[in-house]
Amino acid sequence: MLSTGIIRHIDSLGRVVLPMELRRAYDIKADTPLEILTEGDCILLRKYRPADACALCGEVVPGAVQLHGKYVCPACRKALEKL
Secondary structure, rough: OOOOOOOOOOOOOOOOOOOHHHHHHHHOOOOOEEEEEOOEEEEEEEEEEOOOOOOOOOOOOOEEEEOEEEEOOOOHHHHHHOO
């Protein structure tokens, strides 16, 4: 795990602010769902992505096919065929 060298404190409601640099680097907006995980004594945050979301665009749509363990939606499949 890479240390950013940034320290933040938890407020009285248990909230912590993610620095703007991290939000920009990981394209995290105000409505971005984050998944909270633990690993040993670490708390991990990662952008939530449903298991059946398209590996290319992130959409969950009917008709997605699985390719090498990843889902690809019909729109992305069509775009790939044009390459």
